[in-house]
Amino acid sequence: MKCRRVWGWGNSPDTLSYLESASLMSGTLESLSGLGEDGSSVGSDSEINGLTIRRTDKYGFLGGSQYSEGGEKDIRVEVARQREIKWIDMFNNWDKWVKHRFQKVKLRCRKGIPSSLRAKAWQLLSNSQELLEANRGKFEELEREQGEAKWLDIIEKDLHRQFPFHEMFAARGGHGQQDLYRILKAYTIYRPDEGYCQAQAPVAAVLLMHMPAEQAFWCLVQICEKYLPGYYSAGLEAIQLDGEIFFSLLRRTCPMAYRHLKKFKIDPILYMTEWFMCIFSRTLPWSCVLRVWDMFFCEGVKIVFRVGLVLLKQMLGSVDKLRELQGMYETMERLRNISPDTIREDLLVQEVGISSSNMYTSKICFCFDSWTRVMSHLSCCDRSSNLHFLCLPHPPTFFPI
């Protein structure tokens, strides 16, 4: 079951061969041989919504809307192997690559990080590995602390509600849920001022699908503090502000979708909250989720904006599409349940990747507009506490643009 987790391959990267990566998929399937025909090893949860599920897809899903039917084409073996070699080479000289050849790193992230190396790559891209090394023992220390009852209570209620169709999280009290508890709890102790936000759980779960708890914890820290600062904080102001910015960007990039949403009074927070806060992990087919996360870890929050814009353009960007959506409810339904058939991984990535320097410029301009507005709204509040707004919509500062 843990075959897809390739981490800690340490000092001898050259030992990681194509064969090992190829065995990742068969390993996932093989692991199911230990699972009874009735799916008994996942306990009572093997029967989900009346469906008895026996097999996982190659990502570990037993069913549900993010189950992959396997129709998508896999890249050629030689290509996969070449990519792995390139990535391993980058890992060996990571600092130099990031410093001098970042465009190439970015391009490679856009092409998709090889699944065998994804965990390592995410940790390097996010600097979470460095953070872990600088804080050896800290996670254990956090784990030993008791934590605040009000957070633990909520976290416990959410444990069985994250990717219930994924083999790692399907079993009540199973390893996945235990690890999830550990890292979410640790975060509330690490940042007592922020505590726990429900939207952190799916993010943490995706990380746990790829790496052990301690690594996942530091990766989560980076997402919450560097990539999406303020998204999970008590007032949720940051996400609401980004909703406004997003809507304004939509006006420039796809006026038709913008007018439609405006006409039916569909406020951005009605659909983008989950998209942005969970980094699309509950929204897209799984192969797309991974590709989006690969780009996100490399390029930051702008990827989240772009994916959102591409989705809206695809769903609301033509007269034909809008004809079926003659109401607020119909539109919301479409946005909330994106049909996997309408999303093609390669097209999505291509659209997101189309260099939209214009868009970015307009975004910065808009940031200043919105900043001015926010400041005027906040005139009676403590401004200093809201200063983080200024840098919010930009990619984290340590990312070269």
Place this chain on the structure above:
Amino acid sequence: MQTNHHKERLYKILVIGDLGVGKTSIIKRYVHHNFSPNYRATIGVDFALKVLNWDQETVRLQLWDIAGQERFGNMTRVYYREAMGAFIVFDVTRPASFEAVTKWKEDLDSKLTLTNGKHVATVLLANKCDQGRDVLTNNGIKMEQFCQENGFVGWYETSAKENINIDEAANCLVKHIIASEKDMLQSEVSDTITPQLEKDKGGTCSSCFRSQ
């Protein structure tokens, strides 16, 4: 834009309450007639549509399933807009979720009023009643009193798991919504004309791409 051939009513109904009390389960039971222990936690807001036949009319209920965590409370103003009724849900096995009921009711009433200035019809649901009864809900008289004091039009012990009282509670809410709608129509002064700009005549021409 919409031509009604036969009478059809559409109501937006909010489902609110603390996290994990069973809001999503209640909606799934009511709309899809099933129950699963494996629903995902709601992040932000979710939607479902229930169509009812009501005195030879079609009633469409747009159910808004709103995330229960306190910090999402900052977004409730947007979620509440134009709602006609609400369920406030608590978990009978968790007294703290009952204590939060008044907080949810206050939040609702402070952010949402009907055009006649009244509060929207709200029904209180004591959910998970299959898992043993709370001392409080054992005392019907006290609950009635609580409802009166806090402006609930009724309360029901429900179980999404065992399908107890959910249809009944919804019917009660719809009945009160229809009554409050009539009340609103009557309270409007009939000979007053309220001039309004046509919505479609904005600065940008949204009618250009309207389908024929």
